[in-house]
Amino acid sequence: MxxxxxxxxxxxxxxxxxxxxxxxxxxxxxxxxxxxxxxxxSFVIPxxxxxxxxxxxxxxxxxxxxxxxxxxxxxxxxxxxxxxxGKGKGSVKYWSFLIKKNQLIFEFIGTKKGLIHKTIKASKxxxxxxxxxxxxx
Numbered sequence: 001m002x003x004x005x006x007x008x009x010x011x012x013x014x015x016x017x018x019x020x021x022x023x024x025x026x027x028x029x030x031x032x033x034x035x036x037x038x039x040x041x042s043f044v045i046p047x048x049x050x051x052x053x054x055x056x057x058x059x060x061x062x063x064x065x066x067x068x069x070x071x072x073x074x075x076x077x078x079x080x081x082x083x084x085x086g087k088g089k090g091s092v093k094y095w096s097f098l099i100k101k102n103q104l105i106f107e108f109i110g111t112k113k114g115l116i117h118k119t120i121k122a123s124k125x126x127x128x129x130x131x132x133x134x135x136x137x
Contacts, residue, residue: 002046002072003095011089012075025102027134031067032107034116035134042129044097046072052126056106059119064110070097099129 027037049068056066072095079090099105105127108116113135120133 002049004072007075010075011077011092027102027104029104029107029134029136030069032065032109033136034108034113034120035104036106036120036123036131037134038099038101038103038105039130039132041101042099043074044099044128045076046094046096048126048128049097052123055123055126056119059122060108060111060115064108064116067107069104069107070099072097074098104134105131 027035029035053066053068060066074096075092076094076096077090078093106120108120117133124131
């Protein structure tokens with residue numbers, strides 16, 4: 001689910017050279033009425049996103065519509081265990097996301113504010129960065 005359909009290069013150079021500059025603009029809700037925004041920069045792996053989505057869907061069921069506002073952009077490579085040094089770079093193990101400060105992560109519409117706020121508060125524990133609740137009204 002969380003990997004790109006097509007990329008120009010199969011492997012990325014390095015995670016350390018990525019720009020971690022933050023977005024200074026205030027996030028704008030495009031689709032939903034409520035949202036979850038990041039308060040700090042972080043790398044997120046697909047397992048964290050899947051566990052967050054499972055928790056959100058379990059609490060909201062079919063009462064709300066959910067939008068995910070990011071896509072995988074960084075392949076993380078890993079060599080197998082007990083392999084000698086050299087012989088090239090390892091194969092892609094998983095894809096990760098670079099979440100920047102003030103980036104909108106999830107958007108919601110369709111049910112009571114209290115239920116969505118409670119669900120987002122519970123889902124914050126699954127994510128590796130600090131985040132806040134955002135509302136249009």
